[in-house]
Amino acid sequence: MVQELIPKEKLKTPSFTNFLFYSSLILIIILGACYFGMRIKTSSIKSQIEETKVNVAKIKIEGDKETERQVLGYQKKINDFSELFKEHKVVSYFLELLRDSTHLKVSFSTLTLNTETAQVILGGETESFKTLGEQILYLKGSEFIKGLGLSNLALGKEGDVKFNISLSLDPEIFKNE
Numbered sequence: 001m002v003q004e005l006i007p008k009e010k011l012k013t014p015s016f017t018n019f020l021f022y023s024s025l026i027l028i029i030i031l032g033a034c035y036f037g038m039r040i041k042t043s044s045i046k047s048q049i050e051e052t053k054v055n056v057a058k059i060k061i062e063g064d065k066e067t068e069r070q071v072l073g074y075q076k077k078i079n080d081f082s083e084l085f086k087e088h089k090v091v092s093y094f095l096e097l098l099r100d101s102t103h104l105k106v107s108f109s110t111l112t113l114n115t116e117t118a119q120v121i122l123g124g125e126t127e128s129f130k131t132l133g134e135q136i137l138y139l140k141g142s143e144f145i146k147g148l149g150l151s152n153l154a155l156g157k158e159g160d161v162k163f164n165i166s167l168s169l170d171p172e173i174f175k176n177e
Helices: 015-062 065-087 090-099 129-140
Strands: 107-116 120-124 145-155 161-169
Touching: 107 129, 120 129, 129 145, 129 161
Parallel strands: none
Antiparallel strands: 107 120, 120 161, 145 161
């Protein structure tokens, strides 16, 4: 075995490396402490939750029957209202359709609407048969109008055309969505 006679200078680790090592070590210790602290806190909170559940169960057993009765009454009212609202027919969609598909020179003076059968009778007048034809084409172009009928066609004193239009609508237009 050869032993070196000339002693070599001991290598020094750079101070920056030492700083990083000790900082990492301290950080690992802090993270470990935080981890165990959180575990202890979590178990404490879980035990508090269990105690609260037991207390709630006691209160529910002893409970305020009047409050429970009121809550059940409100729940019944909400369910009744929900049923009514579900069956409610929305006419505004039809009125928007009528507004959007009415010719500028046509005026409707009467409207009879039956939401149960999805039938509409419109009474109106316009200045010419041509305008009436254009109005009919506007209405036929709508996806919600399934059928169209023209009745009571009459020529007014001043040359205007009076008419009734019967519409069969798609019931989907009245859905409450």
